[in-house]
Amino acid sequence: MNGRHSLASAHIGVAVAAFAVASAMGLLQALSIADLPFPHRSESLYYLAVTAHGVLMALVFTTFFIMGLGYALSQESLGRITGRGLGWIAFALGLGGSAAAAVTILRGQSSVLYTFYPPMQAHPLFYIGATLLIVASWIWGGIIIASYRSWRREHPGVPAPLSIHGMLATIILWYLATAGLAVEVLGMLIPWSLGMVGKIDPMLARSFFWWFGHPLVYFWLMPAYVLWYTVLPRAAGGKLFSDSLARMVFILFVVLSVPVGFHHQFADPGISANWKLFHTVTTYAVLYPSFVTAFTIIASLEVAGRMKGANGLFNWIGRLPWGDPFFASVALAMIAFTFGGFGGAINAAYAMNSMVHNTAWIMGHFHVTLGTTVALTFMGATYWLLPRLLGRELRLMALARIQPYLWFAGMAVFSISYHIAGLRGLPRRVYSGSLTGEYGAAWHGLTRSAAVGAAILFLSALSYVIVVVATWVGGKRIPAPAFEFATPLRPATTLGIWDRFGLWTVLAILLVAAAYGYPLLHLYAHTRYGSPPFQPF
Amino acid sequence: MNVEFYERIWMWAAAGLLLLFLGAIFVTVGVQAIQPPSHIETVDPTALPTHPEFGTPAVRTRADGSVVVSVVAQMFSFSPDPIEVPANRPVTFRLTSADVIHGFEVVGTNANAMAIPGYVSQFTVTFKEPGEYLIGCNEYCGTMHHNMVGKLIVKKAAP
Numbered sequence: 001m002n003g004r005h006s007l008a009s010a011h012i013g014v015a016v017a018a019f020a021v022a023s024a025m026g027l028l029q030a031l032s033i034a035d036l037p038f039p040h041r042s043e044s045l046y047y048l049a050v051t052a053h054g055v056l057m058a059l060v061f062t063t064f065f066i067m068g069l070g071y072a073l074s075q076e077s078l079g080r081i082t083g084r085g086l087g088w089i090a091f092a093l094g095l096g097g098s099a100a101a102a103v104t105i106l107r108g109q110s111s112v113l114y115t116f117y118p119p120m121q122a123h124p125l126f127y128i129g130a131t132l133l134i135v136a137s138w139i140w141g142g143i144i145i146a147s148y149r150s151w152r153r154e155h156p157g158v159p160a161p162l163s164i165h166g167m168l169a170t171i172i173l174w175y176l177a178t179a180g181l182a183v184e185v186l187g188m189l190i191p192w193s194l195g196m197v198g199k200i201d202p203m204l205a206r207s208f209f210w211w212f213g214h215p216l217v218y219f220w221l222m223p224a225y226v227l228w229y230t231v232l233p234r235a236a237g238g239k240l241f242s243d244s245l246a247r248m249v250f251i252l253f254v255v256l257s258v259p260v261g262f263h264h265q266f267a268d269p270g271i272s273a274n275w276k277l278f279h280t281v282t283t284y285a286v287l288y289p290s291f292v293t294a295f296t297i298i299a300s301l302e303v304a305g306r307m308k309g310a311n312g313l314f315n316w317i318g319r320l321p322w323g324d325p326f327f328a329s330v331a332l333a334m335i336a337f338t339f340g341g342f343g344g345a346i347n348a349a350y351a352m353n354s355m356v357h358n359t360a361w362i363m364g365h366f367h368v369t370l371g372t373t374v375a376l377t378f379m380g381a382t383y384w385l386l387p388r389l390l391g392r393e394l395r396l397m398a399l400a401r402i403q404p405y406l407w408f409a410g411m412a413v414f415s416i417s418y419h420i421a422g423l424r425g426l427p428r429r430v431y432s433g434s435l436t437g438e439y440g441a442a443w444h445g446l447t448r449s450a451a452v453g454a455a456i457l458f459l460s461a462l463s464y465v466i467v468v469v470a471t472w473v474g475g476k477r478i479p480a481p482a483f484e485f486a487t488p489l490r491p492a493t494t495l496g497i498w499d500r501f502g503l504w505t506v507l508a509i510l511l512v513a514a515a516y517g518y519p520l521l522h523l524y525a526h527t528r529y530g531s532p533p534f535q536p537f
Numbered sequence: 538m539n540v541e542f543y544e545r546i547w548m549w550a551a552a553g554l555l556l557l558f559l560g561a562i563f564v565t566v567g568v569q570a571i572q573p574p575s576h577i578e579t580v581d582p583t584a585l586p587t588h589p590e591f592g593t594p595a596v597r598t599r600a601d602g603s604v605v606v607s608v609v610a611q612m613f614s615f616s617p618d619p620i621e622v623p624a625n626r627p628v629t630f631r632l633t634s635a636d637v638i639h640g641f642e643v644v645g646t647n648a649n650a651m652a653i654p655g656y657v658s659q660f661t662v663t664f665k666e667p668g669e670y671l672i673g674c675n676e677y678c679g680t681m682h683h684n685m686v687g688k689l690i691v692k693k694a695a696p
Contacts (some may be wrong), residue, residue, distance in 0.1 A: 041681075043681065046564075047677065047679075050677070113677055117638050117676075119636070119637055119638075120679070201655060202637075202638055202653055202654055202655060206638075206653075241541070241544075242540070242544065244540075245540065266572060266653075266660075267640075267650045268574075268651070268653065268657070268658075269574065269575070269577065269578070269650075269651070269657060269658040270579075270656050272575050272577060273572040273575040276575060277566065280562060284559050286556060287555060288551060291548075291554075291555075292548060295547045295551075299543075299544070299635070345558060349562060350562045350565075350566070350571075350573065351562070351566075351573065354573060354647040354649040355647055357640075357642075357649045357675070358640050358642065358649070359642070359675060369631075384606050424644075425644030425645055425673070427640065427642060427673040427674065427683075428675060429677045429682070430682065430683035431682070434671065435684065435686050436686055437682050439671055439673075455674060510572075510600055522577070526577070526579050527579055528579055529579060529580070529581040529583070529584075529655050530584060530655065530657060531582050531637075531654045532583065533639050534612075536583055536612055536637065537680050
């Protein structure tokens with residue numbers, strides 16, 4: 001292992017391990033919903049698998065990967081990691097916490113899903129373990145900020161490297177988002193799970209959860225965008241189209257992505273319609289930076305194709321390096337996001353939401369967005385990172401080349417099936433698609449095709465894990481290639497409005513206060529009775 | 538900030554598209570008064586059996602002819618079951634949970650709301666097509682979540 005990057009490598013390793021376990025759990029679920037028999041199929045195993053898949057994919061894989069990426073970028077773009085020792089302590093906390101939570105899940109003591117809505121109650125170690133993971137990520141954020149400040153003292157007056165600008169924005173957003181989670185978990189769930197308080201208000205808890213739950217998706221997406229903006233154009237052989245707009249995009253996410261949580265709670269009582277409408281407006285606003293990203297990235301790719309000699313309207317597309325596993329992963333991830341983004345606009349559409357709320361459509365939706373846009377970008381980035389972090393050549397290159405296409409094909413089948421099944425009414429997260437056995441004619445064929453998609457996805461996931469393990473243990477030792485970041489067509493040379501993190505953070509806090517202040521106080525003002533715990537699993 | 542010409546066009550077009558989406562939503566809100574279920578009312582989830590309304594969940598017809606259905610969701614059923622309502626008349630559902638969080642989705646309609654213990658969900662739907670509808674729980678509520686189904690029977694209204 002390359003010493004400067006050992007911290008980053010360790011995090012990526014944990015991320016891949018979590019991904020491997022979670023992938024198997026994903027396949028189990030799809031087979032179960034389709035009523036396909038397999039050994040030990042049972043209700044308990046199914047709901048355990050849903051929980052393990054969600055927690056390991058959405059929280060452990062993503063958080064560890066992002067932390068690893070942050071350390072790698074800090075080392076390369078800033079030339080330092082300030083507080084490396086503390087980084088290892090955070091790593092141990094995060095790993096220990098995740099392992100503790102995972103053990104309680106796999107023992108069947110915490111089948112509460114990754115949303116862990118009370119009054120369903122998990123083992124206390126589930127909440128405590130998850131908290132330790134979040135604490136680890138807080139320490140990680142502090143280390144990146146400290147590294148940036150140390151760099152800033154030596155480089156006054158120039159903009160931060162774009163990759164660091166994006167990571168700093170991600171970290172600020174993460175602190176804003178996890179504040180809501182901290183109130184829920186530290187203030188409500190942990191005391192309740194330890195028996196220190198008898199009752200909990202499920203409505204208040206889930207409102208705090210969604211304060212965190214939607215910005216969580218931007219916490220995943222922004223590091224993916226960092227890779228799209230700062231690595232992809234170079235990997236494609238071109239230049240970044242616009243540096244200042246990229247900075248604007250990251251800042252807009254900081255400002256807009258937290259005050260949107262009620263679009264997950266359209267169907268909830270306890271929140272008035274006008275506040276739901278407020279969150280609808282902010283939800284549409286936060287689509288905007290993604291629209292800008294679509295232009296900048298595709299324009300950058302066109303620049304790449306033209307630098308390679310393309311001169312027609314569309315023939316630059318064919319000149320792009322589709323055989324490079326990093327490029328192919330990210331390009332396919334972006335194609336998926338054009339569909340996922342519009343699906344998201346449907347989910348957020350206030351009244352239209354009632355046709356898709358909590359149906360299989362939603363499973364279809366977040367598997368194209370999180371499951372492809374983010375996950376496929378991270379998988380492709382692993383292929384880019386490993387030689388640079390480990391000083392080893394990527395092994396099984398042919399498998400790495402096929403893997404992104406396999407993922408995209410499997411996801412197309414899987415996701416389209418569940419989108420349609422959801423429109424026909426299949427509720428999400430059901431052990432059996434035939435429900436009590438009498439229903440399901442409208443969607444039974446679709447649960448089968450989704451299972452076929454899931455099998456293809458599993459093969460792709462397996463290929464990814466095999467390539468990573470083979471490279472890690474047996475890749476040919478090479479001098480670590482340089483981290484090559486894209487150069488902008490028009491570089492930013494002076495500090496601008498989008499570099500003023502303090503100003504935008506204050507604005508973001510004000511907007512969160514406006515979006516959540518009154519509705520939460522209103523809930524507190526009601527006579528609230530609270531619920532005792534239930535463990536129906 | 539120096540923004541390239543085509544990018545400028547794109548940015549305005551993207552903003553226009555989002556305003557169009559939001560405009561469509563605001564039109565339905567303003568003109569058709571479309572709203573997601575957003576009622577605010579609390580109830581003691583541990584005392585439902587003695588509650589005047591939710592102690593005996595049932596379909597009731599008010600003096601003005603409007604229909605109110607009080608529904609209790611619990612692991613792993615809905616009461617009352619089946620629910621019988623007339624077609625082409627506004628039906629107001631009042632929904633709560635006796636234990637964990639459940640969902641209440643009438644498949645093939647836009648009746649879709651959460652049943653949260655301690656709170657009453659309320660929404661009004663008019664069913665145009667007589668027939669039998671599946672009610673599914675669409676929020677994970679325990680090992681038998683997928684078995685939690687009910688039936689809604691929409692009857693042709695008497696002339």
